[in-house]
């Protein structure tokens with residue numbers, strides 16, 4: 001194994017976003033870091049975040065989650081306490097928390113969804129329900145838990161339903 005050659009650097013992320021990665025790993029963000037993160041989101045620099053700006057940042061920060069528009073929409077709506085359609089600096093903390101949380105949730109969802117059809121069948125749920133923190137003593141109880149999450153009664157658990165449930 002020869003490590004002599006330097007690995008090619010990936011030019012995909014701007015320096016701004018690399019800073020965010022560092023910030024993102026710490027559990028609690030201090031105010032300066034939050035401000036820094038906010039500035040990355042606030043692409044046009046007008047002090048408030050539009051949905052388009054959030055979409056754009058999520059694509060960089062949580063590429064997996066970015067494919068799930070309802071998750072972004074949900075975090076955006078939940079964070080917009082003033083209901084003006086924009087996320088200001090005061091509301092930003094909640095947005096970051098939610099995105100972080102949904103991203104974790106999405107990872108669990110992906111693990112459960114072993115055939116990757118973006119929905120969880122009862123069989124998949126049976127195998128992986130413990131990942132969701134669900135304990136069940138019998139198959140009947142498991143079925144009951146499944147049906148409770150499957151709010152549209154489609155026979156599958158969708159990511160949207162997981163977010164609503166947890």
Ligand SMILES: [Ca+2]
Nearest residue numbers: 042046048049
């Ligand atoms: Ca903006």
Ligand SMILES: [Ca+2]
Nearest residue numbers: 080082084086
């Ligand atoms: Ca707002």
Ligand SMILES: [Ca+2]
Nearest residue numbers: 113117119120
């Ligand atoms: Ca599946």
